[in-house]
Amino acid sequence: MVRPSLRSRTKKRKLVRTPGGRLVLHIIDKKHDVPKCAMCGRPLHGFPRVTAREERRGLKPPTRPYGGYLCHECLKQGLKRAVRSLAGQS
Numbered sequence: 001m002v003r004p005s006l007r008s009r010t011k012k013r014k015l016v017r018t019p020g021g022r023l024v025l026h027i028i029d030k031k032h033d034v035p036k037c038a039m040c041g042r043p044l045h046g047f048p049r050v051t052a053r054e055e056r057r058g059l060k061p062p063t064r065p066y067g068g069y070l071c072h073e074c075l076k077q078g079l080k081r082a083v084r085s086l087a088g089q090s
């Protein structure tokens with residue numbers, strides 16, 4: 001029997017054969033979903049699906065402005081809109 005905290009059925013389970021031939025139950029950590037673009041909701045590139053433990057070690061978002069928040073397409077559209085509104089003012 002596993003630890004009481006691991007008895008939740010929401011976690012994935014996997015039977016693993018040990019070198020000694022025993023079958024042992026391994027509890028698999030859930031992976032977080034990929035971060036999404038704040039404007040269009042598409043999944044952001046460069047982010048693998050990782051567990052909470054791996055996420056704590058840190059992920060490196062793209063180094064452009066709004067990297068890890070907006071996708072490249074939405075940033076392009078936003079910058080275009082901003083530049084055009086500035087050009088219209090003067």
Ligand SMILES: [Zn+2]
Nearest residue numbers: 037040071074
């Ligand atoms: Zn987007």
